[in-house]
Amino acid sequence: MTRDTRIQIDKSKQSHRKKIFLSNKLSVVGATIVFVFILIAILGPLLAPIPPDEINYHSILNSPSRAHYFGTDRYGRDLFSRVIYGARTSLSIGFIVVIFSTLLGLAIGTVSGYLGGNIDNFIMRFVDLLMAFPSVIVAMVLATIMGGGIKTLIIAMLVSSWTGTARIARGETLSLKQSGYVTATRGIGGKWSYILFYHILPNVLPPVLVSSTLSFGNVILNTAGLSFIGIGVQPPISEWGLIISEGRQYIVSGQWWLVFFPGLAIMLTVMGLNLLGDGLRDIFDPRQRR
Amino acid sequence: MNFSRYLLKRVVFMLLVLIGASIVAFILVRVVPGDPARMLLPPQAKQEDVDRVRIKMGLDRPYIKQYLNYLKSLLEGDLGFSYHTGRTVVEEFKLRLPATIELSLLSLGFAALVGVWLGIISAVHKNGLIDHASRLFSIGGISAPGFWIGLLCIYIFYYKLSWVPAPTGRLSLTKEVVAGGSGFLLFDALKNGDWDLFKDAFMHLLLPVLVLSYSFLAMICRLTRAGMIEVSQQDYIKFAKSCGVKTNKIIWKYSLKNGIKPVLTMLGMFLAQLIGGVVFIETVFNWPGIGRYAVDSINFLDYGPIQGFIIFMALIYVLINLAVDLIYMAIDPRIQY
Numbered sequence: 001m002t003r004d005t006r007i008q009i010d011k012s013k014q015s016h017r018k019k020i021f022l023s024n025k026l027s028v029v030g031a032t033i034v035f036v037f038i039l040i041a042i043l044g045p046l047l048a049p050i051p052p053d054e055i056n057y058h059s060i061l062n063s064p065s066r067a068h069y070f071g072t073d074r075y076g077r078d079l080f081s082r083v084i085y086g087a088r089t090s091l092s093i094g095f096i097v098v099i100f101s102t103l104l105g106l107a108i109g110t111v112s113g114y115l116g117g118n119i120d121n122f123i124m125r126f127v128d129l130l131m132a133f134p135s136v137i138v139a140m141v142l143a144t145i146m147g148g149g150i151k152t153l154i155i156a157m158l159v160s161s162w163t164g165t166a167r168i169a170r171g172e173t174l175s176l177k178q179s180g181y182v183t184a185t186r187g188i189g190g191k192w193s194y195i196l197f198y199h200i201l202p203n204v205l206p207p208v209l210v211s212s213t214l215s216f217g218n219v220i221l222n223t224a225g226l227s228f229i230g231i232g233v234q235p236p237i238s239e240w241g242l243i244i245s246e247g248r249q250y251i252v253s254g255q256w257w258l259v260f261f262p263g264l265a266i267m268l269t270v271m272g273l274n275l276l277g278d279g280l281r282d283i284f285d286p287r288q289r290r
Numbered sequence: 291m292n293f294s295r296y297l298l299k300r301v302v303f304m305l306l307v308l309i310g311a312s313i314v315a316f317i318l319v320r321v322v323p324g325d326p327a328r329m330l331l332p333p334q335a336k337q338e339d340v341d342r343v344r345i346k347m348g349l350d351r352p353y354i355k356q357y358l359n360y361l362k363s364l365l366e367g368d369l370g371f372s373y374h375t376g377r378t379v380v381e382e383f384k385l386r387l388p389a390t391i392e393l394s395l396l397s398l399g400f401a402a403l404v405g406v407w408l409g410i411i412s413a414v415h416k417n418g419l420i421d422h423a424s425r426l427f428s429i430g431g432i433s434a435p436g437f438w439i440g441l442l443c444i445y446i447f448y449y450k451l452s453w454v455p456a457p458t459g460r461l462s463l464t465k466e467v468v469a470g471g472s473g474f475l476l477f478d479a480l481k482n483g484d485w486d487l488f489k490d491a492f493m494h495l496l497l498p499v500l501v502l503s504y505s506f507l508a509m510i511c512r513l514t515r516a517g518m519i520e521v522s523q524q525d526y527i528k529f530a531k532s533c534g535v536k537t538n539k540i541i542w543k544y545s546l547k548n549g550i551k552p553v554l555t556m557l558g559m560f561l562a563q564l565i566g567g568v569v570f571i572e573t574v575f576n577w578p579g580i581g582r583y584a585v586d587s588i589n590f591l592d593y594g595p596i597q598g599f600i601i602f603m604a605l606i607y608v609l610i611n612l613a614v615d616l617i618y619m620a621i622d623p624r625i626q627y
Contacts, residue, residue, distance in 0.1 A: 125303070125306070128303065129306060129307060129310050132307045132310075132604065132607050132608070133311075133603075133604070133607075134563065134565050134566040134603070134607075135566065136565070136566035136569055137565070137566075137599070137600060137603055140584060140585075140588055140596065140599075141314060141318055141596070141600065143588060144318060144588055144591070144593065144596055145318060145321050217433065221433075221435055224435055225435060225437065225566075225570055228435075228437050228570065228573075229569065229570065229573055229585050230585070230588075230589060231585075231588060241435070244437070244438060244441070248441060248574075251441050251444055251445045251449070252444065252445075252448065252449060252456065252457070253449075254445075254449055256442075256445050259438065259441045259442065259445070260442065263434070263435060263438030263439075263441075263442070266434070266435055266438065267430070267433050267434040267435070267438070268433075270432075270433040270434075271429055271430075271433035274429065274432060274433055275429070
């Protein structure tokens with residue numbers, strides 16, 4: 001195949017994928033939501049009208065108004081600013097966890113699947129074992145040992161989220177291992193590291209990326225949940241789950257905004273990531289296309 | 291692989307999970323700051339007394355021995371001791387378990403019934419109005435945090451509409467749990483013919499059950515829909531249709547058994563998530579169950595109950611997964627192990 005035709009095929013493949021993605025309106029909506037929230041997180045300091053931790057005892061528990069779009073909390077802090085800064089916290093924690101768990105899961109999954117045999121068996125049983133523990137419990141154990149905080153939160157979610165990626169990566173590697181071009185490369189004496197990097201990894205990557213996008217949403221939900229019960233992000237950092245937990249006691253006296261807005265932000269972000277993930281899956285995994 | 295060998299493999303794995311959990315629980319107490327013996331005694335206790343308790347508790351022996359002792363006490367049904375309340379963890383769990391079981395079983399049952407039903411309807415009316423509505427409903431259930439929905443429901447249904455009582459746990463503050471009962475309030479109230487109590491317990495259960503079941507309902511609905519659509523394209527269903535078998539009979543008798551399989555495969559995972567969800571929902575609704583107890587214990591740095599919680603959850607998880615395997619086999623006789 002000449003270079004030109006190859007580029008042409010690549011291009012047509014690309015435009016075909018783009019078409020599939022754009023034809024699914026929901027995934028476009030998802031991508032837009034995610035993009036907007038990433039922008040909010042990056043531009044945070046420019047968008048927030050008032051510093052998120054500025055205490056103002058003249059405006060305690062104000063309902064949403066022109067001056068405070070989302071109202072204020074018990075210290076008179078501006079909720080709009082706090083929710084904007086919350087995007088920075090949640091998305092950066094999410095990014096860190098997803099990147100590391102993807103790398104870890106990818107490395108362990110592909111190597112385990114490629115080597116096979118007893119090592120593979122051992123690793124996969126270990127993965128099963130880890131999966132048997134709900135992430136909340138892992139986080140609880142770690143929080144007891146290390147105390148709450150962002151570090152604990154990140155480690156807890158890493159422990160419970162790389163296993164899913166490892167399983168997918170291993171499954172793909174197992175089927176790729178049998179494919180013609182891999183056996184051919186091995187036949188002409190290709191090193192196993194070469195095969196892993198140049199033949200297996202590029203093909204394992206797409207499904208793994210889809211699952212990473214979907215698990216990103218889960219990480220954000222878990223971050224919020226663990227902070228809500230007090231073993232995640234600690235005050236005075238702005239984090240969505242923590243803001244909800246701080247506003248929780250006011251819901252029975254009618255101050256709904258303290259809970260409503262941060263939760264809405266969580267829901268929209270997670271929804272965006274889920275829709276985006278579904279869209280990506282439709283592209284990369286035609287078997288599951290609706 | 292024959293069945294007995296498969297069963298053996300499962301049992302070995304179950305034991306591994308439990309041993310793993312016991313090691314985690316054992317290490318937990320060894321790495322946290324503070325001396326367990328000192329915690330048991332009043333702050334002004336002398337060093338000699340602390341040493342004596344250490345020896346009595348076996349803390350002076352090598353770790354392996356200590357672990358084996360711990361394992362032995364677990365096998366004897368001793369889950370440890372709560373420094374905070376001065377009772378054994380088993381007693382504490384007994385007190386709280388009915389609340390958690392009542393909540394989670396009702397939620398799971400509700401989610402399964404409504405989720406499967408909604409999934410079937412969505413599959414039958416594929417891409418119709420109902421299907422789109424149920425998709426939207428499901429996306430919300432999967433994306434929104436349960437504790438947030440719970441709090442919003444409290445605001446709407448308690449504060450605004452006064453349809454449900456205040457979130458004070460299982461009963462209104464003026465009502466009392468039936469003494470000497472099973473702890474399952476609905477059941478106890480019915481048995482005693484106490485209609486008022488039943489109504490009160492039911493109204494308190496309503497929101498927590500609905501909120502806890504929402505995300506499972508959403509997932510079960512999506513999986514059932516996908517499974518039913520896939521099955522409906524298979525030859526035996528087409529054949530049944532062309533023979534003029536009634537649609538209802540095709541759905542309920544022929545499609546459902548195979549269409550529901552994806553739900554069963556994921557059931558173990560759902561339950562692991564349900565265990566997590568219980569912790570949040572119990573916190574939101576002040577539900578006196580073991581999830582909230584575990585959270586409280588962490589805040590009090592009361593390690594005994596946390597240890598017990600880890601072991602207990604691992605046990606539940608293992609048993610549930612075994613049950614799922616057996617159900618799977620009952621529903622699909624082709625599966626050979």
